[in-house]
Structures are given as structure tokens and as C-alpha cells.
Amino acid sequence: MARPREFDRNKALHLAMETFWELGYEATSTGVLVSRMGIGRSSLYATFGSKEELYAEAMDSYVRDLRVRVIERLEADGPALEILEDFFLSVAQRRGSTDEPLRCCMIVRASISGTDQTPEIRTRIKKTIEELDRAFFKLLQRAREEGTLKTNTKLRDSARFLTTTFQALNVAALAGRDCRELREIISRALTTLD
Amino acid sequence: MARPREFDRNKALHLAMETFWELGYEATSTGVLVSRMGIGRSSLYATFGSKEELYAEAMDSYVRDLRVRVIERLEADGPALEILEDFFLSVAQRRGSTDEPLRCCMIVRASISGTDQTPEIRTRIKKTIEELDRAFFKLLQRAREEGTLKTNTKLRDSARFLTTTFQALNVAALAGRDCRELREIISRALTTLD
DNA sequence: GAGGTTTTGGACCAAAAGGTCCAGAATTAA
DNA sequence: TTAATTCTGGACCTTTTGGTCCAAAACCTC
Numbered sequence: 541m542a543r544p545r546e547f548d549r550n551k552a553l554h555l556a557m558e559t560f561w562e563l564g565y566e567a568t569s570t571g572v573l574v575s576r577m578g579i580g581r582s583s584l585y586a587t588f589g590s591k592e593e594l595y596a597e598a599m600d601s602y603v604r605d606l607r608v609r610v611i612e613r614l615e616a617d618g619p620a621l622e623i624l625e626d627f628f629l630s631v632a633q634r635r636g637s638t639d640e641p642l643r644c645c646m647i648v649r650a651s652i653s654g655t656d657q658t659p660e661i662r663t664r665i666k667k668t669i670e671e672l673d674r675a676f677f678k679l680l681q682r683a684r685e686e687g688t689l690k691t692n693t694k695l696r697d698s699a700r701f702l703t704t705t706f707q708a709l710n711v712a713a714l715a716g717r718d719c720r721e722l723r724e725i726i727s728r729a730l731t732t733l734d
Numbered sequence: 735m736a737r738p739r740e741f742d743r744n745k746a747l748h749l750a751m752e753t754f755w756e757l758g759y760e761a762t763s764t765g766v767l768v769s770r771m772g773i774g775r776s777s778l779y780a781t782f783g784s785k786e787e788l789y790a791e792a793m794d795s796y797v798r799d800l801r802v803r804v805i806e807r808l809e810a811d812g813p814a815l816e817i818l819e820d821f822f823l824s825v826a827q828r829r830g831s832t833d834e835p836l837r838c839c840m841i842v843r844a845s846i847s848g849t850d851q852t853p854e855i856r857t858r859i860k861k862t863i864e865e866l867d868r869a870f871f872k873l874l875q876r877a878r879e880e881g882t883l884k885t886n887t888k889l890r891d892s893a894r895f896l897t898t899t900f901q902a903l904n905v906a907a908l909a910g911r912d913c914r915e916l917r918e919i920i921s922r923a924l925t926t927l928d
Numbered sequence: 929g930a931g932g933t934t935t936t937g938g939a940c941c942a943a944a945a946g947g948t949c950c951a952g953a954a955t956t957a958a
Numbered sequence: 959t960t961a962a963t964t965c966t967g968g969a970c971c972t973t974t975t976g977g978t979c980c981a982a983a984a985c986c987t988c
Binding site for chain 2: 974975976977978979980983984985986987
């Protein structure tokens with residue numbers, strides 16, 4: 541109909557997401573958004589509405605990525621318990637390595653922040669956590685079907701515990717725990733499964 | 735010598751701490767500090783230097799309170815494992831109750847924030863976590879001496895795991911877990927001790 | 929009470945915040 | 959070509975930010 545957008549909306553959104561991820565909502569000014577997204581102020585507001593709305597969309601983008609990085613990985617073929625352990629160990633590895641910037645999970649940060657807590661964000665948080673719970677649950681179910689997990693404990697509770705552990709690892713790493721300590725935490729958490 | 739201060743420095747600091755605790759560093763403006771501390775702008779700057787310095791002092795004040803609320807409690811007389819369990823259950827209780835504002839632990843928040851990360855704050859974080867580790871460690875030692883904890887696992891690792899659990903409970907509650915779920919997490923964490 | 933010293937409240941400041949506006953550029957449909 | 963429409967860059971606006979300044983007030987010592 542008219543002049544087309546000069547930038548890729550998804551790319552811009554992704555850049556916004558990375559910025560929010562790195563800095564958090566409060567510390568991310570519209571100025572740095574504009575510069576990191578590589579678009580003009582007007583374009584930002586015309587396309588995304590406001591900082592708050594952009595943040596909500598960035599959160600969705602983050603969760604989409606999380607699904608690939610985490611959930612799809614837990615759904616991969618193979619022995620369930622091995623997949624579980626490998627997953628957690630890779631988290632420890634990544635969190636323990638010094639070269640990577642070590643960002644806080646957006647969901648954890650948003651849970652904590654308290655200030656940027658619109659009802660929409662709250663809903664996104666709960667939904668995502670339920671999704672993680674479900675992914676761990678399905679994996680545990682698989683393990684039980686495989687016979688590698690012979691336990692009577694409620695798998696729902698186990699799944700919730702794993703989600704909590706996942707988030708706890710993030711916090712622990714940010715608080716300064718090293719890779720060895722993270723692995724200790726993981727092996728302990730996994731022993732509670734049976 | 736001259737005109738004396740009209741307010742109680744410690745009281746003012748405590749109010750500042752509560753404000754930072756509730757809102758976080760970024761979201762706490764000097765404006766709300768001035769109004770909640772009940773002192774004038776000039777007094778604030780004359781007494782505490784800057785927002786950053788005040789925050790550091792507030793953090794110290796928080797840690798002092800933490801020592802009373804948490805560490806001293808763990809050092810109380812009685813059966814060590816019962817003290818441990820009671821402690822965690824009371825955390826779940828408090829975190830699960832709806833009337834209380836449910837604030838994020840300042841240490842957890844500071845660990846995560848990334849922006850307000852002066853080296854001094856980093857040091858305070860590490861020191862505090864070590865202190866928590868030590869408190870849990872001493873309690874576990876007591877349990878072993880009592881004979882209630884007969885295990886060969888490294889108590890240092892167990893202690894670190896408990897500190898992590900303590901922080902994880904905070905995050906989990908803020909993410910929307912209810913009291914029942916928190917208790918599930920606790921009982922699981924405690925089973926790893928032996 | 930006078931002199932010296934510190935605190936106080938409020939006016940003030942520059943910078944940065946989130947957000948709007950608009951003239952012009954770029955496109956498509958006619 | 960032109961008309962209609964949308965996008966773009968940058969100037970601009972208001973509010974808020976962390977922080978300073980200063981005259982007046984309050985105290986202590988002499």
C-alpha cells in the first residue's frame with residue numbers, strides 16, 4: 541500500500557529482547573533500545589507501541605528461544621535420565637564459563653523485579669514456568685516407562701523441583717558459585733528423583 | 735560543637751534499607767528515599783554521600799537484619815535437624831502468606847541485577863553467602879554430633895545446597911508457587927542430607 | 929549574648945527519561 | 959504523474975532523575 545518498513549521486525553524484536561535480557565527492564569532506556577535495534581525512535585513507537593509493550597513482546601521472543609534451547613532439548617530422543625543429566629550439566633558448564641556474559645534468565649528476573657509487573661507479564665511468567673514443569677514431567681514419565689526411574693514419588697512434584705533447580709542454578713551462578721559447586725547442586729537435586 | 739542532626743541516622747538508614755528492599759536499586763529514586771526516610775535532600779547527601787553509598791550501607795543494614803532473622807535462628811539451642819526443618823517451613827509459611835508483601839531478598843536481587851554491580855556490592859554478596867553457608871554447615875555439624883545425621887556426604891556441599899535452596903524458595907515464591915509447593919521443595923531438599 | 933559550626937529545607941541544575949510531532953522520503957494504486 | 963499512504967529521522971516536549979547550593983536555623987562554647 542505505502543512505504544514499506546525498512547527493517548526486519550523480527551530481527552529488531554530479537555535485538556530488543558537481547559537488550560532487555562542483558563540489562564533488565566528498568567536499566568534499558570529507550571535510547572539504548574533505539575541504538576541497539578538500529579532503528580529510529582519513531583519507528584520503534586510506531587511498530588511496538590511503547591517500551592512496556594515492546595518488553596512484553598521481547599519476553600515472548602525470549603520464551604520462544606527458551607523453548608528451543610531448553611524444552612526441545614528435553615524432548616530429544618534417547619535415555620531420559622541421561623538427557624536430563626546432560627541438560628543440567630550443560631547449564632552448569634555454560635554458567636561456569638567466564639567468557640560468556642552470564643545473563644540472568646528473563647523469567648527469573650521478571651519474577652523478582654516487582655516493579656515491572658503488569659498482569660500480562662505475570663501471566664507470561666506463570667505460563668512459562670508451567671511449560672517447564674510440563675517438559676520435565678514428560679521426561680520423567682519417559683524415564684519411568686523406560687524403567688530407569690523406579691519410584692513412587694509424585695512426578696509432578698519432581699518436575700516442579702527440577703524447574704526450581706534450573707532457576708536456582710542461574711541465581712547461584714550469578715551469586716558467584718563456580719562450576720564445581722553448580723555440579724554438586726545438580727547431582728544432589730537429581731538424587732531426589734528416586 | 736554545632737547544630738546536631740535532627741534525625742536518627744540508624745532509623746533513617748533502616749527506612750532506606752526497607753525502601754531498597756521493596757523496590758530495588760534502580761526503581762528507588764532519591765525522591766522516594768527522601769520522603770520515606772523523612773529527611774531532607776541535603777541531609778541525605780550530607781549524611782550518606784550518594785545514592786550508591788546509601789545503597790551499600792542499606793545492604794549492610796539488611797545483612798545485619800538477616801543475621802538476626804536467619805543465622806541466629808540456626809544457632810539456637812535444640813535438635814539441629816528440627817531447627818533446620820522449622821526454619822525452612824517458616825520460610826515457606828511466610829512466603830506463601832498473601833498478606834505479606836513478599837519482597838525479594840536483597841542479596842538475590844543484587845546478585846541478579848548486573849547493573850548496580852560495584853565491586854563493593856559484589857564483595858558484600860559473596861561474604862553474605864559464605865556466612866549463610868557457614869551457618870548451615872555448623873548446624874549440620876551439630877546434627878552429626880547429635881547422631882541425628884549419620885552420613886558421609888560432605889557437609890560443606892550440603893551447606894551450600896541449603897543456601898541455594900533458601901534462595902531458590904524465594905525465587906519460587908515470587909514466581910507464584912504456593913505454600914504447598916514450597917513445602918514439597920523443602921522436604922525434597924532435606925532428604926538429600928542423608 | 930556572640931562567634932563559630934553544622935544541619936536544614938527548598939530552590940535550583942543539568943542530564944536523561946519516555947514519548948510525540950512533523951516535514952520529507954519511499955512506496956503502491958490509479 | 960499523481961494521489962494516497964506509510965515509514966523515517968530528528969527536533970522537540972514534559973517529567974523525572976541524581977545531585978548541588980545557599981540562606982536561615984539550631985546548637986555548643988566561650
